[in-house]
Amino acid sequence: MECEMTETKTHTICIAAEFCKGCAICTTVCPEDLLKIDHSRLNTQGYHPVCVDDAQLCVGCGNCTIMCPDNALAVDISIEQAG
Numbered sequence: 498m499e500c501e502m503t504e505t506k507t508h509t510i511c512i513a514a515e516f517c518k519g520c521a522i523c524t525t526v527c528p529e530d531l532l533k534i535d536h537s538r539l540n541t542q543g544y545h546p547v548c549v550d551d552a553q554l555c556v557g558c559g560n561c562t563i564m565c566p567d568n569a570l571a572v573d574i575s576i577e578q579a580g
């Protein structure tokens with residue numbers, strides 16, 4: 498399964514758009530409101546998948562990954578902050 502990666506200085510947000518059912522749960526639990534439903538495209542299941550609006554705002558809380566019923570999101574805090 499292809500994963501769309503968005504990297505920031507501290508986090509990598511990975512969206513498996515083909516798993517996404519566009520339910521928007523993740524968009525409602527993101528404290529930084531950076532996840533949006535992409536109404537400009539459909540995945541092969543026929544759903545509008547979620548996309549990342551401004552990845553730099555991600556605080557790595559993991560709310561989106563916990564709440565997604567389809568395991569379509571992952572956030573890695575794998576890049577250590579300098580200093």
Ligand code: SF4
Nearest residue numbers: 527555556558559561
């Ligand atoms: S980890 Fe937290 S801040 Fe980052 S996209 Fe998910 S819900 Fe939003």
Ligand code: SF4
Nearest residue numbers: 517518520521523565
């Ligand atoms: S919670 Fe999961 S299935 Fe629902 S829109 Fe977000 S990524 Fe897609």
